[in-house]
Amino acid sequence: MRKPPAHAPVPAPVSMPVIRLAVQYDGTMSATVDGEPLAPPVDEGVWRRGSFARIVDQVTAERMIPARVEVTEADGSTFTDIITATARKNTPAPDLPEPDPADAPRLLEVTGEGFVPGEDIAVCRIIRHTDAAATGTARALIDLAYDHIDTGDEVVLMGRVSGTFVVRSLS
Incomplete structure (x- = not known):
């Protein structure tokens, strides 16, 4: 087996952030990203179940990069999902003609x-x-x-x- 030349680039491993959320019985959550704690906003003090979307959006830069989400409920049940990246288009929507009322959905x-x-x-x-x-x-x-x-x-x-x-x- 040949050794690559010393100047050959080394391929970077493919990875995505792993968001782990642990939900408590009172609805509060702890959050980590790649094993590091993710602190809630200072004015809120704690993450709550309702913070799920905000956490995902924050870690994925508004869903521009994919992430693995692992949720552990207070009863021990777990859910895992991959949040996929969403393509964003900055082009304005074209002006469309008014539909015929008979064709309206x-x-x-x-x-x-x-x-x-x-x-x-x-x-x-x-x-x-x-x-x-x-x-x-x-x-x-x-x-x-x-x-x-x-x-x-x-x-x-x-x-x-x-x-x-x-x-x-x-x-």
Whole structure:
């Protein structure tokens, strides 16, 4: 086996930050990034369950880099997820012509509670994903014009981190 020349660049290992959150029974959390403690904002004093999205956004530079998130609940249960990077575009949206009212989408709102603020929510029949609001609630708009969706169908909102399932009928 040949040795590379002394001037050859050494490839850097691929890594992503690991965020570990430990939730206490009172809803407070401790947070570490790559094993180092992450201090909460001075004015708040402690991390709370509702700080989940803020922690992830802070560590991932507003989701510009991926991160592994490991959550340990007070009861010992654990959840692990990879937060993927989101491509950001700084181009303004083009001006679109006004739609014909006959072509306007018919939307039905589906809501649920009990999600971790900021977590990714699967809308099943997996049509799209939505994010939980800062209050832990989720909202999805369903376009009833799709011929594969019937008003008798049920929709499931599934929290990817919390494991929360909310089942709603479209009727």
